[in-house]
Structures are given as structure tokens and as C-alpha cells.
Amino acid sequence: MITVIGLGFVGLTTALGFSDKSYPVYGYEIDEKKKEQLRTGNIPFYEPYLEEKLNQHLNKGFTIVDDLQEAVNNSKVIFFCVGTPSNTDGSADLTYIFDAIKSVVGYINKPEFKVLVLKSTIPPSTTSEKIKPFLGNLGYRIGVDIGLTNNPEFLREGYAWDDFMNPDRIVIGREDEKSGMIVEKIYQTFDAPIYQVTLNTGEFIKYLSNTMLATLISFANEQSIIARTIGDIDIKQAFQVLHLDKRWVGAPASMTSYVYPGCGFGGYCLPKDTKALVSQSLFNSYSPELLISTLKVNETIKEFVVSDVVNKVKANENIGILGLAFKPNSNDIRETPAKAIIERLIQKxxxxxxxxxxxxxxxxxxxxxxxxxxxxxxxxxxxxxxxTVILTAWPEFIKNEELIKRKNVFDYRYLYA
Ligand SMILES: NC(=O)c1ccc[n+]([C@@H]2O[C@H](COP(=O)([O-])OP(=O)(O)OC[C@H]3O[C@@H](n4cnc5c(N)ncnc54)[C@H](O)[C@@H]3O)[C@@H](O)[C@H]2O)c1
Known part of the structure; x- marks a missing residue:
């Protein structure tokens, strides 16, 4: 039996999704009006398929309870799907999460080992540094008396049902194996790769996804402003042509190699062309903040690599640089990160x-x-x-992992991660 706390977009979809997979599910919603409406088979927001699914499962596999204790007592796993809105300073308001956890743990007797699953979006380290100590103070040992995981949700409103039932990936953040395996088992009938990761990684992946999407949207919008300041650019057509790049196609698409950490972009095109568009835009009296930041971060990452090395290696020791080209399978060294990094090491x-x-x-x-x-x-x-400091992802370095790893490696192309 599963309990879902909070029956909004995510919680209702989760509850009905698991019902559809034949799990008996309890739903608990604090908002009386919403709860009563759901009990009549009507959903309080627009979301395709959900109302049909509600009417299919309501009072069969899916029960909306008044009594939280009954739900918790009869469940092995409790999903938290309450809201995490912004505080006035932009930080995440975790009040609903903690209120919900407080109301649930009061009903958990230690020997029963129930797993709490944080499905709400919570900032990285919330589970490990806030929720875990909170439960610890109440006398629960994670992985012994109680299970604790996070399980970020990636559904999109308007496509919630399909996204939940056919996910691209399922992420389970966990510290102890027992909790991770119990949650993984629930998802086994879903046709998607399941990643068990650390608690912080689980939360981080969700923010990684949303901030990347936000950045791409701002990127497109900043480009539209630049185009208007230049004039006579059909921005819609330009983006439609951009989308035809075959690097967008496939799973994973080749474009993913650009959304991967490293030690900075280089070569003939990306630095030069980004600088030129910034310069032209400034000339046209628009300051393209996103592109300026893009260039700035490209310097910051190189400084970051250098300070990591400087903190761990003495300046009088020998240091090996693996890779000078700006990318593998190329001898192009123009604006290569290796040049800037070597120069900074020499300065240090x-x-x-x-x-x-x-x-x-x-x-x-x-x-x-x-x-x-x-x-x-x-x-x-x-x-x-x-x-050794790896600065280019050459196949030779991947092939010789065992040999290279006999030394202390600064793997700034994440070849061995
Ligand atoms: N909406 C999305 O597209 C989406 C997608 C992925 C992740 N998320 C994340 O999922 C979480 C929930 O989002 P949502 O859009 O479903 O929010 P929502 O506001 O639609 O639903 C949250 C529900 O929780 C209920 N609730 C609050 N405290 C409760 C308590 N103590 N007990 C029982 N019910 C309680 C609220 O009344 C509300 O109905 C958020 O952290 C959000 O960031 C949302």
C-alpha cells in the first residue's frame, strides 16, 4: 500500500499512476474543498486524462482518506507531493514539507520500517542536511527505523499523465540501500531506466534540469533582443532552422555533449563568435547579460581547475597536462582551455x-x-x-584509465566519473 500526501498536479498524478499500475493507494489532501471535489470525481485543475483516471480508480484502488493515521499504518511507502513555493528572498519554503512530515511520523512505529519519499522539488542537501537530522532528533535512525529517499518528478503540466506513466528516467536519491530498493521495486513495472543516486544528487538532478531549461529559454529570448537591435532578422525562421541541426536528434542527442561539464569551451568558433555578438550587441546599446555571463563562466571554470590543483599539489612538484587540443580528434589549439590553465599554473x-x-x-x-x-x-x-590534469577527452586517455589512475588525477573532462 502507498500513501500520497498532497493531491495537486504531482500528487494526484502520482496517486492515480500507481493505482493504474494496480497498487492500492491512499491519498491525503489537507485542503477540504479540494478533497471534497476530488471525492465527487472532479479535478480542481485542468489536466488531460486525470479526471477519467480518477473516476476509474476512485474508491476502488484509490481511496481519499480523512484519517491520515489509517493511511500511514497501512502503507509501506509514503510519497510527499506538497508544494515548495518561493520565500520572499527566493529560497524554497519548506514549511509544507516539514508540516507534512511531522503529521506522518507521529504515526510511524519504528519496527515497521516505512519509507518516506520526497517527490516535491527540494533544494539539493535538504534531505541529507535538514530532513535527516530532523528525523534523527525524533529518534529515527535512517535505514534502520525509517527509510528516507527523494524521487524528483519531471512531469509537465498538460502532459502529466503521459509523462508520469512513460518517464524518460526515474531518479531515486537514497543513502541506505534498503530504502532505495523498496522505492525501486515500486517503479519496476515502468519502462524507464532507474538511477539510484546519493540524496544530494537526486535533488540536484531536478534543479539541473529546470535551470537548464530556464537558461535555454532566456538564451532564446536574449537572442531575439539582439536580433531586433540588429534589424531585418526573421527570428522565428532563424530558430526553426537552428532546430534542424542533427545534433538535436537521437536519444541521447549529440547536443548532450555540449550540456556536459568540462574545463571550458575553446576552439575557433564558440569563443570568437560569442565575443563578436556581445560586441555588436553592446554597439547597438543592448547589454546581452546571458552571453556576457557565458563568457565569464568560461573563464571562471578555468580558474576553478587551477585553484583545485593549487590546493592539492605543491608548486615545486611535477604536474602532467593530458590534452592540449580544445577537443578530442582535433589538433586545433586556438583558444584551448589548456593554454589558459597552463599559463595560470605558471603564474602560481x-x-x-x-x-x-x-x-x-x-x-x-x-x-x-x-x-x-x-x-x-x-x-x-x-x-x-x-x-595529471585531464583537459581533453581523448580516447587514448579513456582507454588507459587504469594506467592513468595509478597517479593522482584531476579529471576535468569527467572521463572516469
Ligand atoms: N506542477 C508541476 O508541473 C511540477 C512538476 C514537477 C515537480 N513539481 C513539484 O512538485 C511539488 C508539488 O507541486 P504541485 O504542482 O503538485 O503543487 P500543488 O500546489 O498543485 O499541490 C500541492 C498539494 O499539497 C497539498 N498539501 C499541502 N500541505 C499538505 C499537507 N500537510 N497534507 C496534505 N496535503 C497538503 C495542497 O493543499 C495542494 O493540494 C512542488 O515541489 C513542485 O515544485 C511540480
């Missing part, structure tokens, strides 16, 4: 820098007269240093 007092790149070494050496030793092979570089 590093004198013994040894570099290796399968293709771009001669070009790098010729273009930039940096006081760096060049190794003629990966093995030769590894024989000279205990620390």
Missing part, C-alpha cells in the same frame, strides 16, 4: 609542467612559447609525474 609558481597530446603537441608548441616540457608518449609523461 609551477615550474615543472609536462604536457602530452596525441595530435596537437606540435601546433601548441609552435603557437604558444610556454616553458613546458613535452612528453613524447602518455607512458613517458606518467613516468615523470605523480599528478
Amino acid at each position: 609558481g609551477f615550474k615543472n609542467i609536462i604536457a602530452y597530446d596525441p595530435l596537437a603537441m606540435e601546433d601548441f608548441k609552435g603557437a604558444y612559447s610556454l616553458p613546458v616540457e613535452y612528453a613524447d608518449s602518455l607512458q613517458s609523461l606518467l613516468s615523470k609525474t605523480n599528478h
Whole structure:
């Protein structure tokens, strides 16, 4: 038996979705008016298919309860789907979450091991740093007396039913294996990959998704402003043509390689063209904040890599740089992150820098007269240093993971993560 707390967009969809999968589900809603309306088989918001599903399952697999204790006593898993609105300072208001948890835990007797599942969107570290200590103070040990997980929801309003029933992925943030496996089992009849991740990762993935979408929308809107300041640009047509890029197609689409962390973009086009459009836009009296930030973050990430190395390696030690080209399978070294990172390491007092790149070494050496030793092979570089910094995702480095990982690796292309 499953209990769902909060029967709004997410909670009602979750409750009816699990009913449709033949789980007996209790729904608990604090808003009396909403609850009574749902009991008459009518939903208080517009959402395709939900009303049909409500009438199909109401009082059969799906019961809307007044008595929370009855629901909690009879359930193994409790999903929290209450709202997490913004506080006036922009932070997430967790009052509803804590009120709901408080009302539920009062009915949980420790030996029964019930799993709490936070489906509401909550900022990364809420489960581990706020909810876990809260339960700890009440005497519950996570994974022993009570289960605790988060399970972000990715449904879109207007498509809630289809998104819930046919998810692209299911994310379960958990600390203990027992809780993770109980929640995973519930989702086993869904045709989607299930990722069990750390509590913080689970919450982070949801924010990663929403902030990326927000950034893409602002990107499109900023481009529309730039286009208007230039004039005679059919912005709709321009975006329609942009969408034809085959990197958008597929699962995962090749475009995903651009939405992946690294140590900065480089090469001939992205830095140069972004700078040029910023410059033209400023000339037209519009300051393109998003593009300016894009360039700024591209510098910040390189500084971040350098400070990570500086914090962990002494300047008089040898340090190996793996990769000089701005991307793999290329000898292009124009605006490559490796140049800026090596220069900054030199400024920080590093004198013994040894570099290796399968293709771009001669070009790098010729273009930039940096006081760096060049190794003629990966093995030769590894024989000279205990620390390596990976700056280009070359297949050779992926293939030689075991060898490279014998040394301390700063994996800034996330090859081995
Ligand atoms: N709406 C979306 O498209 C969407 C998508 C993914 C994730 N989310 C997240 O899911 C969460 C819920 O969103 P929503 O759109 O369903 O919100 P909502 O406001 O539609 O529903 C929340 C419901 O919880 C009820 N509630 C509050 N406290 C309660 C309590 N103590 N006991 C029982 N019921 C209680 C409210 O009365 C309300 O009906 C939010 O964190 C939101 O960010 C929303």
C-alpha cells in the first residue's frame, strides 16, 4: 500500500499512476474543498486524462482518506507531493514539507520500517542536511527505523499523465540501500531506466534540469533582443532552422555533449563568435547579460581547475597536462582551455609542467612559447609525474584509465566519473 500526501498536479498524478499500475493507494489532501471535489470525481485543475483516471480508480484502488493515521499504518511507502513555493528572498519554503512530515511520523512505529519519499522539488542537501537530522532528533535512525529517499518528478503540466506513466528516467536519491530498493521495486513495472543516486544528487538532478531549461529559454529570448537591435532578422525562421541541426536528434542527442561539464569551451568558433555578438550587441546599446555571463563562466571554470590543483599539489612538484587540443580528434589549439590553465599554473609558481597530446603537441608548441616540457608518449609523461590534469577527452586517455589512475588525477573532462 502507498500513501500520497498532497493531491495537486504531482500528487494526484502520482496517486492515480500507481493505482493504474494496480497498487492500492491512499491519498491525503489537507485542503477540504479540494478533497471534497476530488471525492465527487472532479479535478480542481485542468489536466488531460486525470479526471477519467480518477473516476476509474476512485474508491476502488484509490481511496481519499480523512484519517491520515489509517493511511500511514497501512502503507509501506509514503510519497510527499506538497508544494515548495518561493520565500520572499527566493529560497524554497519548506514549511509544507516539514508540516507534512511531522503529521506522518507521529504515526510511524519504528519496527515497521516505512519509507518516506520526497517527490516535491527540494533544494539539493535538504534531505541529507535538514530532513535527516530532523528525523534523527525524533529518534529515527535512517535505514534502520525509517527509510528516507527523494524521487524528483519531471512531469509537465498538460502532459502529466503521459509523462508520469512513460518517464524518460526515474531518479531515486537514497543513502541506505534498503530504502532505495523498496522505492525501486515500486517503479519496476515502468519502462524507464532507474538511477539510484546519493540524496544530494537526486535533488540536484531536478534543479539541473529546470535551470537548464530556464537558461535555454532566456538564451532564446536574449537572442531575439539582439536580433531586433540588429534589424531585418526573421527570428522565428532563424530558430526553426537552428532546430534542424542533427545534433538535436537521437536519444541521447549529440547536443548532450555540449550540456556536459568540462574545463571550458575553446576552439575557433564558440569563443570568437560569442565575443563578436556581445560586441555588436553592446554597439547597438543592448547589454546581452546571458552571453556576457557565458563568457565569464568560461573563464571562471578555468580558474576553478587551477585553484583545485593549487590546493592539492605543491608548486615545486611535477604536474602532467593530458590534452592540449580544445577537443578530442582535433589538433586545433586556438583558444584551448589548456593554454589558459597552463599559463595560470605558471603564474602560481609551477615550474615543472609536462604536457602530452596525441595530435596537437606540435601546433601548441609552435603557437604558444610556454616553458613546458613535452612528453613524447602518455607512458613517458606518467613516468615523470605523480599528478595529471585531464583537459581533453581523448580516447587514448579513456582507454588507459587504469594506467592513468595509478597517479593522482584531476579529471576535468569527467572521463572516469
Ligand atoms: N506542477 C508541476 O508541473 C511540477 C512538476 C514537477 C515537480 N513539481 C513539484 O512538485 C511539488 C508539488 O507541486 P504541485 O504542482 O503538485 O503543487 P500543488 O500546489 O498543485 O499541490 C500541492 C498539494 O499539497 C497539498 N498539501 C499541502 N500541505 C499538505 C499537507 N500537510 N497534507 C496534505 N496535503 C497538503 C495542497 O493543499 C495542494 O493540494 C512542488 O515541489 C513542485 O515544485 C511540480
